[in-house]
Amino acid sequence: MTAAPQPATQVVTVQVRYFAGARAAAGVPEETVRLSRPATVADALAAALAARDDGKLARVVEACSFLLDGLAVHDRGAAIEADTTLDVLPPFAGG
Template sequence: MATIRFFAAAAEAAAADAAAIDATSVGDLRAQLTGLYGAEFERILGRCSLLVNGTRATDDTVTLSGGDTVDVLPPFAGG
């Protein structure tokens, strides 16, 4: 299972800081997260960047394995 870490608005929408999900790809992960956390989470997820082991995943075909860590990062403002 991959470890999924939620930050800011994504953590708020999921009501959790982390989850363990058995997904085979980023697209599969998106579908499972939407199923678990609902429409509001899906809306926020659409604006988020996903980092797989620290590298931005720009494609839903990126493969995931059991030891991966995926960070769900909403856009941040400020500075």
């Protein structure tokens, strides 16, 4: 008797782009994270933070706002449905 085929894990790719102070804290302008579905903005951030152990980026991210494919995201629990771009924007002075 053969086992039933297992469904392929669905993966979503998120291009995380950092701006201003977030870029300085990350040490890179952008990176790609791959997540199993279902995925959220919080999952993408957690994956990006997991690559670092100095805490700098984690502190900056707490104050950041985010764009998901150019649209403002206010809920870190927002679902990421397809391969997408997540922009990490720290507060900007001046205005």
